[in-house]
Amino acid sequence: MPRLLKKMSKKIGLPPGTLVHIGERKVEKVRITAIDYDEANLEERELATIEECFLFRDSPTTTWINIDGVHDVDIIEKIGKHFNLHPLLLEDVMNTGQRAKIEDFDSYVFVVAKMLSYDQETHSIQAEQVSLVLGKNYVISFQEQPGDLFEAIRERIRKGKGRIRKGGADYLIYALLDAMVDGYFLVLDHIGDIIESAEEDLATNPAPQTLETIRMLKREMVILRRFVWPLREVIGGLQRGESALIQKATGIYLRDVYDHTIQVIDTIESLRDMVSGMLDVYLSSMSNKMNEVMKVLTIFAVIFIPLTFVAGIYGMNFEFMPELKWEWGYRMALIVMGSVATGMLCYFKRKRWL
Numbered sequence: 001m002p003r004l005l006k007k008m009s010k011k012i013g014l015p016p017g018t019l020v021h022i023g024e025r026k027v028e029k030v031r032i033t034a035i036d037y038d039e040a041n042l043e044e045r046e047l048a049t050i051e052e053c054f055l056f057r058d059s060p061t062t063t064w065i066n067i068d069g070v071h072d073v074d075i076i077e078k079i080g081k082h083f084n085l086h087p088l089l090l091e092d093v094m095n096t097g098q099r100a101k102i103e104d105f106d107s108y109v110f111v112v113a114k115m116l117s118y119d120q121e122t123h124s125i126q127a128e129q130v131s132l133v134l135g136k137n138y139v140i141s142f143q144e145q146p147g148d149l150f151e152a153i154r155e156r157i158r159k160g161k162g163r164i165r166k167g168g169a170d171y172l173i174y175a176l177l178d179a180m181v182d183g184y185f186l187v188l189d190h191i192g193d194i195i196e197s198a199e200e201d202l203a204t205n206p207a208p209q210t211l212e213t214i215r216m217l218k219r220e221m222v223i224l225r226r227f228v229w230p231l232r233e234v235i236g237g238l239q240r241g242e243s244a245l246i247q248k249a250t251g252i253y254l255r256d257v258y259d260h261t262i263q264v265i266d267t268i269e270s271l272r273d274m275v276s277g278m279l280d281v282y283l284s285s286m287s288n289k290m291n292e293v294m295k296v297l298t299i300f301a302v303i304f305i306p307l308t309f310v311a312g313i314y315g316m317n318f319e320f321m322p323e324l325k326w327e328w329g330y331r332m333a334l335i336v337m338g339s340v341a342t343g344m345l346c347y348f349k350r351k352r353w354l
Contacts, residue, residue, distance in 0.1 A: 017087030021071040023096030023129070026145035030069035036061050037157055039165050044158070050075045054082045056138060062169050063138040064157075068146040070094050070131075076142075083108075083140065085133065093142045096129040100230035102237040109134040109243055111173070111234060114227040115148060115180050118190040125187060125220050127227060130180065134173045134245055141176065149179045170250045177235065178257050184228060184264045188271070191220060195274055202278060206285045214282060217275045224268050232261050299353065303344050307337045 032047040038061040047053055056063040070076065070093055080090040089110050092098050103110045111132040119126050131142040141150075153175050156164050164175055195217060201210045238246060239254040246254075314323070314333055323329040 017091055019073045019077060019087075019090055019094055021073065021094045023070075023144070025071045026128075027069040027071075030067060030072045030075050031146055032068075032075075033066045035064045035066075035154065035157055037165055038062060039160075042158065042160075042165075044154075050078050053079070057083060057135075059137060061137065062167075062172060064172055065138065065140045066150070067140070067142050068144075070096065070129075070142050070144060079140070083133070083135065083138075089133070093131045096144060098129060098131075100227065100234050102234045102241075104241060104243050106243075107135070109173075109238070109241075109245055111177070111238070113177065113180055113231055113234060115143075116183055116187050116224070116227060117149075118187045120190075123194075123216070125223055127223070130176075132173055132176060134169055136245060137169055139169050139172045139176070149183045150176060153179055167250065168247065170246045171253070173238075174250055174253045174257065177238075178253075178260070181231070181235075181257055181260045181264065184224075185260075187224070188264065188267050191217065191224075191271060195271060195278070198278060199274075202281050202285060206282050206289075211282055214275060214279050218272075218279070221268065221272045221275055225272070228261070228264055228268060232258070232265060235261050295353070299348055303341050306340050306344075310337050310340075 032050060032053060034043075034045060034047055034053050034056060036043045036056055036059060041061070053065050056065065065079075067075070067079070073094070076090050076094060079085070080087070084107070086105060089103070089105070092110075092112060098112045100113050101111075111134070113130050113132070115128045115130050117126045117128075118124075128144045128148070130148075133140040133142075153164070153172075156162055156175070164171060194213065198210060198213045198217070201207070201213075235254060235258040239251055239258055310333060314321075314329075318324075323332075326332075
């Protein structure tokens with residue numbers, strides 16, 4: 001986040017619509033792929049230049065153009081000019097810190113969402129901004145890097161499974177959004193496993209490492225909430241929107257994605273409550289552990305106070321002490337001190353303080 005804010009300072013004073021890449025550059029070279037299909041035919045290829053995708057704009061078939069890498073101003077600008085995309089839309093594509101949103105430009109619909117994944121090595125949530133443009137017979141997707149949850153959608157298109165080859169561009173954008181929402185469930189499964197493990201540690205032996213895990217979980221839950229909550233408005237806007245680009249039949253599927261989004265949000269809120277409760281349990285456990293230590297120390301102190309008193313009395317160097325020259329004095333003093341300590345231990349045991 002600090003890096004993102006620092007890079008945003010580059011735009012200070014520039015006119016609206018100025019294309020400046022804001023965010024982390026995740027690929028060296030932009031990769032462009034295109035899938036053109038209908039119910040009977042399919043053409044898939046990787047494009048060497050951005051100009052090769054221009055012929056798909058007026059194609060009667062459905063076209064999916066995917067661009068991996070949003071740092072190249074020239075490519076973004078060219079595709080924007082050819083498809084008549086608004087400069088502010090292109091600006092949002094290159095600003096990877098965007099909040100999930102939807103904008104209707106009449107001739108096309110612009111959607112921004114976050115694709116989430118869980119990194120097993122760093123134990124953190126990885127977020128990637130995905131920008132989608134829905135046209136009459138095309139969908140353009142802008143991603144920060146290759147490798148995503150969309151491969152399953154590509155396989156469905158290649159094999160002609162389901163109704164994706166029969167549906168239009170609106171059904172395709174539904175499928176892409178549905179894949180991203182399904183990815184949220186995978187992330188939540190990983191978070192749930194970590195929470196379950198942390199709860200076991202809390203029940204057995206809470207340690208400073210457990211507190212660090214709880215802090216990490218709280219941070220990840222904040223990130224999840226910030227990314228998922230706005231998506232509910234996006235899906236709802238697509239579902240309730242009056243755009244002619246979205247058919248009534250597709251609205252039913254969008255309603256299903258909306259329900260899944262609500263389910264994700266409910267799960268996030270439940271996990272947040274669990275993590276907050278875990279922090280309270282950890283603090284209580286540490287407080288109880290400290291109290292146990294203090295109780296043991298207090299008991300030892302209480303036991304040794306009378307023993308110290310007896311030892312102090314007979315440690316005085318007065319000449320005419322009554323028991324000073326008594327043959328059994330030393331043994332009797334030890335017996336008295338032992339009896340006092342044993343009696344106090346028995347008393348504490350009966351009171352269940354030990």
